[in-house]
Amino acid sequence: MAKERILKGIAVSKGIGQGVVFIYETKDVEVAQTPAPVQYPDKEVARFLEAIARTEGELNNIKERINAETGADFAQFLDAQILMLRDRDIISAVSEAIEQEKTNAEFIYHRILSMYAKKLEASKDQYLRERVMDIWDVGTRVLRSLAGLTHSSVVDVPPGSVLVAHDISPSEAALINPANVLGIAIEVGGRTSHTAITARALEIPAIVGVENMLAKIRNGEQAIIDGNRGIIIRSPTPGRVQFYQSEIKKEVEFQKVLSPYCELPAKTRDGRQIDISANIEFFIEYAHAKRYGAMGIGLFRTEFLYLTRRGNPSEEEQFRVYNELAKKMKPDPVIIRTYDLGGDKIFSDYREANPFLGWRAIRVCMDDLDFFRTQLRAILRASVNRNIRIMYPMISTYEEIKKATAYFHAIKKELHGEGVDVDDDIQIGIMVETPSAAIMSEQLAAHVDFFSIGSNDLTQYVLAVDRGNERVSHLFDHFHPAVLRLIKQVIGAGHMAHIWVGLCGELAADPLAIPLLIGLGVDELSMSPVAIPKAKMVLRALTVPECERIAERALAFRSAGEVKKFLRRMITKEFPAIGGIIGGAP
Amino acid sequence: MIKENITILNENGLHALPASRFVKQAEKFASNVTLTKEGVKVSGKSIMGILTLACEKGSMVMLTTDGRDEEEAAAALRKILEGQD
Numbered sequence: 001m002a003k004e005r006i007l008k009g010i011a012v013s014k015g016i017g018q019g020v021v022f023i024y025e026t027k028d029v030e031v032a033q034t035p036a037p038v039q040y041p042d043k044e045v046a047r048f049l050e051a052i053a054r055t056e057g058e059l060n061n062i063k064e065r066i067n068a069e070t071g072a073d074f075a076q077f078l079d080a081q082i083l084m085l086r087d088r089d090i091i092s093a094v095s096e097a098i099e100q101e102k103t104n105a106e107f108i109y110h111r112i113l114s115m116y117a118k119k120l121e122a123s124k125d126q127y128l129r130e131r132v133m134d135i136w137d138v139g140t141r142v143l144r145s146l147a148g149l150t151h152s153s154v155v156d157v158p159p160g161s162v163l164v165a166h167d168i169s170p171s172e173a174a175l176i177n178p179a180n181v182l183g184i185a186i187e188v189g190g191r192t193s194h195t196a197i198t199a200r201a202l203e204i205p206a207i208v209g210v211e212n213m214l215a216k217i218r219n220g221e222q223a224i225i226d227g228n229r230g231i232i233i234r235s236p237t238p239g240r241v242q243f244y245q246s247e248i249k250k251e252v253e254f255q256k257v258l259s260p261y262c263e264l265p266a267k268t269r270d271g272r273q274i275d276i277s278a279n280i281e282f283f284i285e286y287a288h289a290k291r292y293g294a295m296g297i298g299l300f301r302t303e304f305l306y307l308t309r310r311g312n313p314s315e316e317e318q319f320r321v322y323n324e325l326a327k328k329m330k331p332d333p334v335i336i337r338t339y340d341l342g343g344d345k346i347f348s349d350y351r352e353a354n355p356f357l358g359w360r361a362i363r364v365c366m367d368d369l370d371f372f373r374t375q376l377r378a379i380l381r382a383s384v385n386r387n388i389r390i391m392y393p394m395i396s397t398y399e400e401i402k403k404a405t406a407y408f409h410a411i412k413k414e415l416h417g418e419g420v421d422v423d424d425d426i427q428i429g430i431m432v433e434t435p436s437a438a439i440m441s442e443q444l445a446a447h448v449d450f451f452s453i454g455s456n457d458l459t460q461y462v463l464a465v466d467r468g469n470e471r472v473s474h475l476f477d478h479f480h481p482a483v484l485r486l487i488k489q490v491i492g493a494g495h496m497a498h499i500w501v502g503l504c505g506e507l508a509a510d511p512l513a514i515p516l517l518i519g520l521g522v523d524e525l526s527m528s529p530v531a532i533p534k535a536k537m538v539l540r541a542l543t544v545p546e547c548e549r550i551a552e553r554a555l556a557f558r559s560a561g562e563v564k565k566f567l568r569r570m571i572t573k574e575f576p577a578i579g580g581i582i583g584g585a586p
Numbered sequence: 587m588i589k590e591n592i593t594i595l596n597e598n599g600l601h602a603l604p605a606s607r608f609v610k611q612a613e614k615f616a617s618n619v620t621l622t623k624e625g626v627k628v629s630g631k632s633i634m635g636i637l638t639l640a641c642e643k644g645s646m647v648m649l650t651t652d653g654r655d656e657e658e659a660a661a662a663l664r665k666i667l668e669g670q671d
Contacts, residue, residue: 080602080633083609089632119638127601128640134602135634 002221002235009185009210011230012196016248017183017205018224018241021217021234022161024154024168031110031143037102045095048105051145055085058141061155065175068284076317080131085138090116106146113139130311157181162223164232166214168195178202183225185232187213190468197301199227201281203288203530207232209470258533261540262293268518268542275524276532276539277333279504283321286328288529293536296332298452298526299391299504300325302375303341312371318378326385333387335452335526336379337431338365338372340393346371356466361394366403376411383423390426391452396434401447431504433457438486445497452526453490455505459483477560478507484516484555484563491521502526511538511582512567515575518542519551534581541577550574587652588660596669599642602633608666609633617653619663630663 038044059082066075084090090112097108117132141153155175157163162183163176173195176184184199189208199206205227217223217234224233224244233240266276277298278289289297305313305321326334343350343359352358365372382388392404405428415422432438433454441451459478460467467476477483487503494501502524507513509531517525518539527535550570557563572579596604612619612630619630621639623646628635630649641647649667651659 076603076606079606079610083606083633087632087634089629089635116634116638123640125599125640125642127598128637131602131637 002218004237004240005216005234007185007210007213007216007232007234009207009213009230009232010190011227012190012193012208013184013199013204013206013227015183015203015205015227015251016224016244017162017181017227018222018236018244018248019160019162019182020158021164021219021221021223022157023214023217023219024157024163024165024172031106033107034104038098038104039102041099041102044098044105047146048094048098048109049091051105051142052085052091054145055138055141056082058145058153058155059085059138062153062175065155065177077134077311081134081138084135085142106143109142109146110139154181162225162232164213164217164223173198176202176204178204183223183227183232185210185213185223185225187211197281200528201285258537261533261536262291264293264536264540266293266295266536266539268539268544268547270543270545272518272544274518274522274539275502276535277335277502277524277526278529278532279526280529283325285529286325289329289532292529292532294332294529294532296387297325297329297334298502298524300334300336302337302339303345306339306341307345312374315374315378315381318375319381322379322382322388323385326382326388330385330387333389333427335389335391335429337391337393338362338375338379356460362392362400362404363394366400369407372404372407373411376408377415380408380412380415380422380426381420383426384421386423388423388426389429389450391429391431391450393431393454394433394457395430395444396436398440398444398447401430401444405447429499431457432490433461435461435486438462438490441490441493442496445493445499448499450499451490451494451501452524453487453501453503453505455483455487455503455507458486458505462486478505478510479513479560479563479567481555481557481559481563484520487517487522488520488551488555495521500524509535511535511578512564512571514538515542515547515571516551516554516567518544519547519549519554538578538581541575543574546574587650588656589648589650590660590664591646591648592664592667594641594643594645594647594667594669596667597643599645600636600639600667602637604666604669605633605636608636608663611662611666612659615651615653615655615659615662617651617656617659619652619659620650622648622650 059078063075063078093112094109098105113135117135120128120132123129154172157180159180161180163181164185166187168186176198181204184204184206186195186208187210189195193208196208205225207225207227207230210232221235224236266274275295277296278294279299280289280297281301281304305318322336340361341364342355343364344355379390395401412422427449429448429450429452431454432441432451437444455478459476462482463475463480465472465475467473491501500523503517503522504526508525509527514535525535554563554566557566568582571582594600609631620627621630621636623639623641626639628639649663
């Protein structure tokens with residue numbers, strides 16, 4: 001029996017998952033010509049056709065998954081891939097060549113695909129040149145299938161698995177099935193990587209940044225992924241298994257304690273109503289949001305649509321997703337955040353030295369108005385449901401709000417002209433996540449309908465710390481008084497202008513932070529759906545005047561450590577009912 | 587056999603989505619379907635063939651349908667090329 005071994009990574013999605021290791025390999029497959037001629041060419045042709053059929057099944061699976069997740073026929077781009085796969089010209093050319101040259105299918109198939117790829121690469125049309133990516137997407141699946149590698153897609157992960165990989169691409173990450181995948185560990189990435197976001201969205205325990213893991217773990221062995229401590233344990237000892245079984249049991253019992261809170265109103269003990277809403281990434285998560293008692297969607301990230309589609313989805317495709325989501329959540333509000341994409345995600349040849357300080361989010365949209373226009377039109381059309389709100393990310397200057405809003409109104413007018421029904425009272429808000437927006441919030445508040453504080457990015461920018469960088473990530477702390485003072489300033493500025501102020505970073509779900517935020521006067525807290533019952537439990541134990549006193553004193557400390565120590569002491573004293581769950585800050 | 591010259595009016599030319607629709611439609615008919623552009627002829631039932639023709643908006647192609655349902659095929663496929671379906 002293999003020896004137990006513990007590998008360290010970064011915890012990105014909480015919980016514990018134990019199961020059988022499924023290694024998802026992304027290595028390229030070999031396409032060498034076999035030295036001896038193929039003895040039975042007809043059998044080789046049959047082997048090729050079987051691989052095509054298997055791959056078609058795989059692609060159909062993926063398509064169903066994406067359509068279910070986006071709530072719309074969003075996977076049309078896969079139709080083209082399926083047609084490429086069963087293209088009769090290719091199949092007959094490959095079959096004939098196998099017969100004539102008595103050569104292995106891999107070699108011939110690869111040669112014929114290369115020929116088509118070359119033709120498309122030579123095209124003047126950029127769009128056609130990009131289809132080469134589709135050809136190789138399909139081609140690689142077939143070649144993997146020919147090589148007998150069944151693990152060509154995360155769709156194939158059997159029940160009871162923990163998924164182990166070097167990396168998972170955004171389009172594959174979207175296909176992870178939470179019913180089968182009990183934990184995820186990957187070698188690369190940080191907290192904000194796509195895999196991390198997906199894992200949190202699907203509530204799968206996950207760790208990232210486990211260096212050199214694939215050399216130390218084998219397919220089929222037992223492993224435990226501890227998403228609280230950031231470790232993966234391969235071939236755990238019986239004692240270890242027992243320890244984790246009891247941890248899982250405790251977690252399950254705590255969930256039982258929490259579950260009644262899904263239904264209860266989000267109100268402090270003395271009656272102040274706070275909107276608790278959900279941050280979601282996929283359409284399908286609206287169901288989690290409802291189940292856990294969210295009062296709306298506080299943040300719908302739209303990057304997923306772009307990344308799944310690998311290109312700007314058409315207005316129609318986007319409209320269907322936004323419209324479905326709005327209908328499902330009615331009458332509760334849905335805040336759609338416009339693309340928060342880095343330039344490198346949109347233009348494959350675009351690189352920059354400091355992406356966090358670079359060309360991303362609203363800055364890209366302002367420079368590529370057509371791109372922005374498609375999204376705004378889709379959002380506005382979905383506003384016919386009367387519960388959609390729109391939010392711009394990464395605002396750092398007044399001019400951006402002015403320009404985006406002017407553009408927004410021009411598009412609204414255009415839609416009016418076309419006779420399309422749109423919501424004339426649609427709320428427009430901004431993410432407050434750059435220090436400049438926070439400092440200037442008093443001036444910005446007059447031009448928007450709401451603020452949503454993005455505490456994760458705000459902390460990174462204020463403290464000048466990249467939390468993905470291991471050497472400095474210990475400096476990242478949203479309880480830093482510099483961050484808290486800015487939050488106070490933003491809430492105050494919003495209220496002076498009579499607009500509501502929400503917060504949608506991790507801070508919103510932290511039991512230690514909630515009393516402080518209530519004391520500062522926040523109107524809305526938006527968090528991952530699973531965190532909602534606990535947040536409601538905390539909220540329902542609080543009384544506003546005590547929170548205000550705590551907040552006032554907390555901001556006077558010198559460091560994050562001092563603030564947290566103070567909060568722990570005060571919350572335990574003032575609100576003993578929740579003293580037990582504020583223990584360790586996450 | 588029906589032969590006709592058609593100008594591609596589809597907004598983005600015969601890109602992946604309209605090309606997929608074209609092929610799916612063509613597959614519904616028993617007739618042989620070909621597209622010819624600048625002397626290059628490809629099967630209308632092969633998406634790879636159609637993509638390599640690189641038909642942008644405004645380009646001229648010859649649509650040929652040949653078989654027992656050639657008339658219905660020509661009518662249905664013309665619509666896609668002209669961006670009216």
